[in-house]
Amino acid sequence: MNRVRVTPEQIDHYNKPGPRYTSYPTVPVWDHTFGEADYREALAAVATQPDDGLSVYVHLPFCAERCAYCGCNATVTRHPHVVDAYLDRVERELALVAPQLGGRRQVVQLHWGGGTPNFLNEAQTRRLMAMLDEAFLIDRNGEVSLEMDPRIGSRAQVELYRELGFNRVSLGVQDIDAQVQVAIGRIQPFSQTEGLYEACRELGFASVNVDLVYGLPYQTATVFGRTLDAIIGLRPDRLACFSYAHLPQSRSNQKQVDTNGLPEPYAKFGLFQMAVERLTDAGYDWVGMDHFALEADEMAVAARELRLHRNFMGYTTRPAMHMVAFGVSSIGDMAGYYVQNDVGLGRYQKSLDADKLPVVRGMKLTEDDQRRRAAITHLMCNLELPFAMAADEAMHESFLRVAGYADEGLVIVHPDRLVVTPLGRYFVRNLCMELDAHLSQTAGRPIFSKTV
Numbered sequence: 001m002n003r004v005r006v007t008p009e010q011i012d013h014y015n016k017p018g019p020r021y022t023s024y025p026t027v028p029v030w031d032h033t034f035g036e037a038d039y040r041e042a043l044a045a046v047a048t049q050p051d052d053g054l055s056v057y058v059h060l061p062f063c064a065e066r067c068a069y070c071g072c073n074a075t076v077t078r079h080p081h082v083v084d085a086y087l088d089r090v091e092r093e094l095a096l097v098a099p100q101l102g103g104r105r106q107v108v109q110l111h112w113g114g115g116t117p118n119f120l121n122e123a124q125t126r127r128l129m130a131m132l133d134e135a136f137l138i139d140r141n142g143e144v145s146l147e148m149d150p151r152i153g154s155r156a157q158v159e160l161y162r163e164l165g166f167n168r169v170s171l172g173v174q175d176i177d178a179q180v181q182v183a184i185g186r187i188q189p190f191s192q193t194e195g196l197y198e199a200c201r202e203l204g205f206a207s208v209n210v211d212l213v214y215g216l217p218y219q220t221a222t223v224f225g226r227t228l229d230a231i232i233g234l235r236p237d238r239l240a241c242f243s244y245a246h247l248p249q250s251r252s253n254q255k256q257v258d259t260n261g262l263p264e265p266y267a268k269f270g271l272f273q274m275a276v277e278r279l280t281d282a283g284y285d286w287v288g289m290d291h292f293a294l295e296a297d298e299m300a301v302a303a304r305e306l307r308l309h310r311n312f313m314g315y316t317t318r319p320a321m322h323m324v325a326f327g328v329s330s331i332g333d334m335a336g337y338y339v340q341n342d343v344g345l346g347r348y349q350k351s352l353d354a355d356k357l358p359v360v361r362g363m364k365l366t367e368d369d370q371r372r373r374a375a376i377t378h379l380m381c382n383l384e385l386p387f388a389m390a391a392d393e394a395m396h397e398s399f400l401r402v403a404g405y406a407d408e409g410l411v412i413v414h415p416d417r418l419v420v421t422p423l424g425r426y427f428v429r430n431l432c433m434e435l436d437a438h439l440s441q442t443a444g445r446p447i448f449s450k451t452v
């Protein structure tokens with residue numbers, strides 16, 4: 001099913017810059033005048049729905065060194081007191097936000113992302129979890145997850161995370177090839193990845209995910225094929241295979257990337273297509289845009305049953321819930337509002353020192369935004385668009401524009417829905433762009449990347 005021929009002409013035709021739709025409306029549309037009062041309004045709206053479980057995200061921006069290819073909000077430090085001072089501010093933020101949610105709310109999904117969450121030492125890790133436990137009722141039977149960098153990971157850390165109730169982990173790998181690793185400034189021998197992976201398995205994580213990146217310098221089909229085979233050999237429950245976006249104008253650290261071996265668009269597309277074919281042959285289902293899960297994994301089951309969802313943490317089997325986010329640059333998504341904290345570490349900390357919520361932009365979604373968001377999410381996750389989701393004339397017109405791609409073989413028109421074809425799946429972002437009522441406002445912004 002996944003073996004489709006894609007021509008260089010098709011790649012050229014569909015390879016337009018566009019959003020990845022981790023949110024709709026996308027971040028450039030959000031309002032910079034959105035501030036503390038708006039955030040309080042959003043929190044009050046969540047408080048009126050006390051039975052909804054919450055999803056909580058904590059951003060931990062620290063890393064031991066900066067990888068050249070990195071596109072995350074990351075801060076390099078070697079000093080533990082810098083992390084302690086940051087945790088003081090996260091504690092303050094928790095104290096300002098949590099009481100406004102109407103009591104100690106139940107959290108059914110907790111994620112620590114970064115940066116590098118396992119850069120925190122044992123005392124800092126215990127402190128952060130204690131702070132969260134004090135503010136919330138964290139369900140250890142829910143999803144409690146974190147990201148780990150295997151280069152600084154250890155069995156002792158894994159033991160600590162299991163003791164604290166983490167049950168899911170995501171390991172950053174990207175590519176195991178030495179030349180690729182030198183080009184992207186991230187040296188990570190496979191033995192480190194393998195050792196940490198084994199420790200995660202032995203200590204009983206319910207789910208282990210591995211992140212790969214395609215489109216890196218010197219990543220030929222042979223090189224990436226070796227990486228795929230080695231990771232398939234480990235048998236993680238889930239894999240993410242992200243496209244590398246080389247944007248040195250907006251991410252100055254990427255100027256350090258050795259661009260000599262960067263693959264051309266068609267070769268880059270071929271790497272992703274190879275990943276799809278090799279992983280599906282090895283028993284993984286292709287989930288959403290760029291994720292893969294073992295056929296029996298709940299994410300693969302949810303995708304087959306058309307009940308997959310997506311939020312800022314990625315794909316999830318849980319229906320949309322309020323996501324409350326803490327830490328520098330973090331993004332919350334609750335009760336029809338998006339809220340983003342300051343991306344500058346100094347400014348984030350200064351706001352909290354003045355007892356102010358560090359929110360710098362956000363948006364209250366209109367009904368049209370919410371309906372289009374539901375349609376885009378459903379299309380990206382479940383690869384279909386039921387006509388019943390077109391609530392009014394304007395949306396119906398957008399659906400017709402998507403239906404127009406039937407002539408090009410990207411969708412099939414059924415009496416009650418549009419269904420994305422195996423070819424259309426590679427270009428699902430182009431279909432989503434037809435549903436985006438704000439696109440003309442955002443074209444050309446740095447958040448845009450090409451399909452390949």
Ligand code: SF4
Binds near residue numbers: 063072115
């Ligand atoms: S890629 Fe990960 S480890 Fe490297 S600098 Fe970025 S956040 Fe830190």
